[in-house]
Amino acid sequence: MPREPLTPDQQRHVSEAMRHIHPAYGPDLPFERIAINQGALCIECKACDRRSAMTSDNCAHIHIGNKTLIKSMKFTCQRCGCGSTETRLYNAHTRAEAEMFLAGDPLPDGRKVK
Numbered sequence: 426m427p428r429e430p431l432t433p434d435q436q437r438h439v440s441e442a443m444r445h446i447h448p449a450y451g452p453d454l455p456f457e458r459i460a461i462n463q464g465a466l467c468i469e470c471k472a473c474d475r476r477s478a479m480t481s482d483n484c485a486h487i488h489i490g491n492k493t494l495i496k497s498m499k500f501t502c503q504r505c506g507c508g509s510t511e512t513r514l515y516n517a518h519t520r521a522e523a524e525m526f527l528a529g530d531p532l533p534d535g536r537k538v539k
């Protein structure tokens with residue numbers, strides 16, 4: 426039995442509801458999501474705890490259309506003498522979150538990419 430199409434009023438309710446859904450991307454986060462959110466990819470070195478944040482301004486990978494999964498790339502610690510590739514990755518939803526992270530604060534729950 427085919428379903429009746431939604432009335433314009435019902436459609437409006439659905440799109441209203443959808444606007445409030447913030448999907449949790451988790452480990453399948455593509456680079457473009459950072460660009461779309463205008464957030465930042467936060468990286469913490471497991472070896473030396475150096476923290477850094479990459480945005481569309483300083484990382485060529487972060488642009489809309491790049492569907493490469495962040496977890497598929499290797500990140501190298503930029504601290505002189507470290508160079509570890511063991512990193513924790515987080516998705517900061519806003520630049521403000523990234524600044525908090527760089528200042529040493531933890532990010533809110535659900536931001537871990539890897």
Ligand SMILES: [Zn+2]
Binds near residue numbers: 502
């Ligand atoms: Zn390091």
